């Protein structure tokens with residue numbers, strides 16, 4: 001399966017690290033739940049490595065889900081759900097050893113992001129992990145030229161650009177309902193408030209892969 005999102009030259013490496021992390025914790029028969037699964041590219045990457053695990057994907061787009069069902073058939077469950085109304089989302093098959101989300105959180109407002117993390121924490125199996133891969137919000141105009149240098153380097157090495165901006169003001173003007181990444185500080189605060197231990201597994205400029213798990217003392 002080809003990556004349906006071609007615009008992120010660093011995505012292959014970051015998704016490979018996400019799948020490696022999932023692979024490390026999934027036991028045979030365990031399930032990975034993907035929040036914002038799209039057409040199922042993460043399922044494809046997981047099944048390339050593991051044939052002994054299950055996959056459940058949630059997304060709000062019926063046509064993406066249908067494409068995923070057509071591709072993977074009965075072995076995988078793809079269900080319609082709106083993450084912005086996570087309180088109403090019921091999903092069978094939990095608790096889950098891995099709950100992952102890839103390039104989806106920037107579509108949610110910050111209150112919904114925090115609610116989805118709390119919802120996921122309640123559905124993690126003992127020893128399970130939450131893996132969040134998404135853009136982070138840039139907040140420092142003084143260091144913005146350094147981010148531009150990273151974008152320039154990515155384009156030079158990969159021959160393709162990432163979503164970039166010519167100035168910090170232009171970057172901020174590009175923020176919208178479908179492009180509202182959270183600040184790293186906010187993610188760390190939410191994980192801490194929710195009793196989740198967390199670690200940045202990979203950070204490339206403004207794109208992060210963060211892992212969170214219940215600590216031993218988390219209720």
Ligand SMILES: C[S@@+](CC[C@H](N)C(=O)[O-])C[C@H]1O[C@@H](n2cnc3c(N)ncnc32)[C@H](O)[C@@H]1O
Nearest residue numbers: 036037038041059060061082083084102104107
């Ligand atoms: C950029 S795509 C990423 C798809 C997939 N995770 C991947 O990496 O290939 C973002 C996905 O998030 C889904 N999405 C965005 N907001 C959502 C919401 N409120 N509830 C459920 N899915 C949502 C979109 O429908 C889309 O499939």
